[in-house]
Amino acid sequence: MPIIAVIGAQWGDEGKGKVVDLLAEKANLIVRFSGGDNAGHTVVNPYGEFKLHIVPAGIFYAHTVCLIGNGVVVNPAVLIDEVNQLNERGVDTSRLFISDRAHLIMPYHTLLDGLEEEARAGKALGTTRKGIGPAFADKIARLGIRAGDLLDKEALRERLGSVLDYKNAILTKVYGADPLSLEKVYQDYCRYADYLAPLIRETTIMVAEALDRGELVMLEGAQGSLLDPDFGTYPYTTSSSPLAGGGCLGAGVGPSRIDRILGVFKAYCTRVGSGPMPTELADEVGDMIRERAHEYGATTGRPRRCGWFDAVAASFSSRINGFTEAVITRLDVLDTFSRLKICVGYKLNGETIDYFPGSIAALEKCQPIYKELPGWQATISHIRKYQQLPAEARQYVDRLEEIVSCPVSIISVGRGRGQTIFRGSNW
Ligand code: GDP
Ligand code: IMO
Ligand code: MG
Secondary structure, three states: OOEEEEEEOOOOOOOHHHHHHHHHHHOOEEEEOOOOOOOOEEEEEOOEEEEEOOOOOOOOOOOOEEEEOOOOEEOHHHHHHHHHHHHHOOOOOOOEEEEOOOEEOOHHHHHHHHHHHHHHHHHOOOOOOOOHHHHHHHHHOOOOOEHHHHHOHHHHHHHHHHHHHHHHHHHHHHOOOOOOOHHHHHHHHHHHHHHHHHHEEOHHHHHHHHHHOOOOEEEEOOOOHHHOOOOOOOOOOOOOOOOHHHHHHHHOOOHHHEEEEEEEEEOOEEEOOOOOOOOEOOOHHHHHHHHHHOOEOOOOOOEOEEEOEEHHHHHHHHHHHOOOEEEEEOHHHHOOOOEEEEEEEEEEOOEEEOOOOOOHHHHHHOEEEEEEEEOOOOOOOOOOOHHHOOHHHHHHHHHHHHHHOOOEEEEEOOOOOOOEEEOOOOO
């Protein structure tokens, strides 16, 4: 049986939570593979509405094992809180496990994320301030503390002691902040260890065994491809790879095991945080999309920047991920527009280009070139069959399909599980 990867194709918040919750019905194992609690995955299902930050969106089915992969950075306090909240709302989390290799977000990471953002002043990245960048930086700098370290409290104290000396020097000498107490941090993480120890596993074996049994495994992406540190709008990016390739590294599976790569696209674009977004609409049309779609961050509550669908960015995203299929979400948000625009190229220094520039200085100068399409001006959220969509809506989807160079196999027309149109025989 295959692995299906569900990947954010734009700047995040494409609706990955809905898609994973929907498709997890047929899966046996779900692995979150990147990011941390910077993610906010909204799920609307018979249990209610949830904004998941760290627990995989497959948690609502009795038969799915949910793994927090090695590629995720875990804030134990946030995870424990989220698990408790799920339990209080009647969701069983007994099938949740954490990779022993997943790095932990420590109190100095969240502090430094905030202090670094303040220091950037007018050039702040607009991070979620959850400690994500500092935690991934420590992973690469070989200063990280991993979930597996919670299993040996003696070793944890020793490791924490040496790292905290260094972190306290930065907090006090660079930022003039107060140092953290080793004893306090150690005691807190010992408490987390007591709670989390039974969940910590060698998860790559669990994935491999599920595949060997012929079960369906899903990789749950976080963030979006244009926030990738290599291919996104660097430095206005996140700090781990949201791409399909990141799925291999962050879950511990080889590329040959992934059969289907679903790129999740909104029918328009949004971005939260700073950095270039060529199709951003800083006008009443942008406001209209934001209010109609309630485009406010699931993690920070910040208003999302809204704009038309960017075909240049979308085809780039499709290329670097190798999408085998696309999912179009929030098509219903466009119901009221009489004309729709798709950005088909950029004007840069008087020339027309059709590629996504690597330099943000260039990207900031890019002016979108739009092609207009007619809107459908009808309600579509009750429709479940592609052929029943208004002709203009089908035309719009067909155009997106050409842009992303792979079949659109799911169209989402509302927040609920059921508000979905499946296409093709592959489901
Ligand atoms: P994620 O981070 O990719 O999981 O996406 P978010 O949960 O941050 O944001 C997506 C938002 O869109 C959530 O509020 C979803 O409930 C909502 N949503 C998902 N699909 C649809 C859809 O087809 N139509 C509408 N109107 N809302 C949707
Ligand atoms: P989901 O999984 C949208 C953005 C932040 C900021 C940048 C860096 O819900 O799609 P970070 O805290 O990661 O260092 O912030 O990345 N960002 C997201 N934007 N959706 C997300 O996740 C995001 N996770 C991070 O707003 O611009
Ligand atoms: Mg989100």
